Amino acid sequence: MSAALSFTHIPNPTPTPAAEREALLAQGGFGTVFSDHMVTIEWSQDKGWHKAEVRKREPFLLDPAAAVLHYAQEIFEGMKAYRTPEGKITLFRPDQNARRFNLSAERMAMPTLPEETFLEAVELLVQTDKDWIPGGNGSLYLRPFMFASEAFLGVRPAHHYTFCVIASPVGDYFKGGAKPVSVWVSTEYTRASQGGTGAAKCGGNYAASLVAQAEAYDNGCDQVVFLDAAEHRWIEELGGMNVFFVLEDGSLLTTPLAGTILPGITRASLLELARARGLKVEERRYSFEEWQADARSGKIKEAFACGTAAVVAAIGEVRYAGGSFKIADGQTGPLTESLREELTGIQRGRVADTRGWARPVAI
């Protein structure tokens, strides 16, 4: 059924005038500007996936009883399209997003979308709105998502879903740009527990994280760090990023995928790049106690956050209810810098892509 899915193209009759678009593209920042089109595909029990359209970006007409508004049956992805120095357009490992999207769908009792349909939807939107890819260090952030659009208040997996992709030209995720970020370790709130939805990219995980993220802002920090739910001891990840540590022997450490953290595509890519350099790389549990002791003794040389939106951001300072500490001198360390350079180089076509990670979009 889905192999035969073909997209209807209904161009936006009133696209943003070029001068206005250029002014919007110059704004930078994250998630406030949107392109002219979106992709939508509907799913129902009787028809499966149908009504695939590329059309004007506009508000949804949503029944107030739509299940997503009550029980939060919703998942999403985040990926970026880049313009290379030769003027080509690429997506970074979009097959990984397609695969993770379906793992999230399974966890949330939602229908899966054939990977080729997910990729086609994203590519069609990039092709249609290619003029919205900013120059310089910017990129076009793509947000595929799916929600329960059935009007029904009974608690069960919905019988109707809407898949959508929107696009947003973005610059830096953090206000301070490439400056090191500060993080707040939440010792009160946790994000996910064993058997829960921590490894799925569902909106509910983020809703649950916001009170801790607000606490981080109140304490002058950019992001929250979550500890595990069972012991409130082991570092898991940040509100919207994975976390890495660089030890004094030059080795790289990150927290393991134990079902409670998001399996980041940036995380997996950095692990592969670091291993290819011959670095010692460990995926193991690391406690907040150890982090404090290692920062004070100088054993920790660098720490960084990573994800699609944030790319690679050095962590300069750590705060928590009982105090604060710096990571080394609080500046971006050399390994953080060189991994960021290599990864962004591959993403933007400045560094040879020997792994086939950059997928060209036909234009």
Ligand code: PLP
């Ligand atoms: N962890 C969380 C909670 C996230 O929201 C993200 C961002 O998508 C990541 C980690 C990093 O994942 P990725 O590198 O695939 O963007």
Ligand code: COI
């Ligand atoms: C992403 O990096 O794509 C995310 O979804 C994380 C969020 C902080 C925007």
